[in-house]
Amino acid sequence: MAPQNPNLDTIFAALADPTRRAILGMLLEDDMSVTDVAAPFEVSLAAISKHLAVLVAAGLIGQERRGRIIWCKLEPEGLRSASVWMQGFGQFEPVDLDDFERFLLTELEAAHPDPDEQP
Amino acid sequence: MAPQNPNLDTIFAALADPTRRAILGMLLEDDMSVTDVAAPFEVSLAAISKHLAVLVAAGLIGQERRGRIIWCKLEPEGLRSASVWMQGFGQFEPVDLDDFERFLLTELEAAHPDPDEQP
């Protein structure tokens, strides 16, 4: 629904914030409502709403209203251009997915104090 | 020489600026002096010097002084953590290097007005 100007500027700027990366990590597991996305964080709901708007503008997530709940879902294609750009540097090595898992968890732990999670 | 805290915040923030991405693209071809890096851009040398400092802090480039010239070189490993993080999204598709070439050229053209090019 958004006009979406998914250029590299907005994509990388969106990824530069740890809260937003944590949100992406959460949405990697499940689609979530705005309220549920906001739950683990200490900042206000309005702040999270703004973060989500940034992610939508960057084309990294999509939002769909069903009833009074707005569902947020990952838009993996939004990362393609940035990913392609980055792969140009760094010897084009294959990606280690275990590394990714480790990074993702580290990010999530760092971003919110993890109230009800059990490892 | 910099203490370098190459976390994802600083890396993505560094990549969010088109001038800095263009600089990375230039350094992909050759190591360059600060003055030469600054040449194609319309902003002041001081501004480019700051951009380079940001890239160094992000671990994306390195600088080495030889004589009175400071040489800037790409540090491809600096992108690894960010690249790994990103690949976690987007179905883990293989990267199309032709796409990369296209993006890189587009970026370079957009970043500086290409003083000696004839439209």
Add this chain to the structure above:
DNA sequence: AGCTTACTTAACTGATGGGTTGAATATTGG
């Protein structure tokens, strides 16, 4: 030594970003 080249630092400005609180809007349930 003194001038020139190469670059950084300092001090300032205007714009943007992330945060807040409080009011506004939308939708559902009683």
Add this chain to the structure above:
DNA sequence: CCAATATTCAACCCATCAGTTAAGTAAGCT
């Protein structure tokens, strides 16, 4: 309709950022 839930919008605060100009530092040249 009215109240509660879900989310955004508006107005503001403060910090950071990209840019400027001007001065400062460092190294080579003659």
